Amino acid sequence: MPGHPALTRILRQHIEDEQLKPGDLLFQGENGGILAGSVIRRAWRGARQAVLPPHVFDSPTCRRVYDNRHSRLTKWLNDGVPPAQVAEWAGNSVPVLLATYARCVDGQLPDLKRRLEAAGDLPEPVEDQCADSPGARRKSS
Known part of the structure; x- marks a missing residue:
């Protein structure tokens, strides 16, 4: 999926700096393995809180990564x-x-x-579609 160009530059620089190869983990856990879900959730929560207004942070918007x-x-x-x-x-x-x-x-x-x-x-607006329907009150002349 396409990403923002600034983020793409940051990720490409990270890949270059870490000399990552295809199949390598982009972000590694403490011992080189998969990053723990709790670490990801804490980082995500902190990032949301740092950039979102309080009413959006408290909403479900992007609550999960x-x-x-x-x-x-x-x-x-x-x-x-x-x-x-x-x-x-x-x-x-x-x-x-x-x-x-x-x-x-x-x-x-x-x-x-x-x-x-x-x-x-754009079609012309219809005044009152119900005015001529059966049972509608008619004005007396």
Whole structure:
């Protein structure tokens, strides 16, 4: 999955500094093995607390390290990256991506309306669809 260019530079420098080879662990535990989950969780909690406003830190947003994937995919969709591209980056199909994230897309409606208006494709608003329905009160003339 693509990462932020600054993070990519840091990771590449770490790989070079540590002379890591394919299959080597990017971050190693105390004795060279897998990093303990408790260490990862403590570091993650500290990082979240350092950079997030308190109301976001207290929310479920990126509470687990794996949640980054969901947050990143949701952000790309909200930023208007085409679903086909996001699905490719995520290693998912478009139907799986949309089944999982379609309800997370938010904030695009004003821009979509502007684009439709500019293209002349926005339907005229309907005044009161119920006014002429059976049983609706009619004004006497």
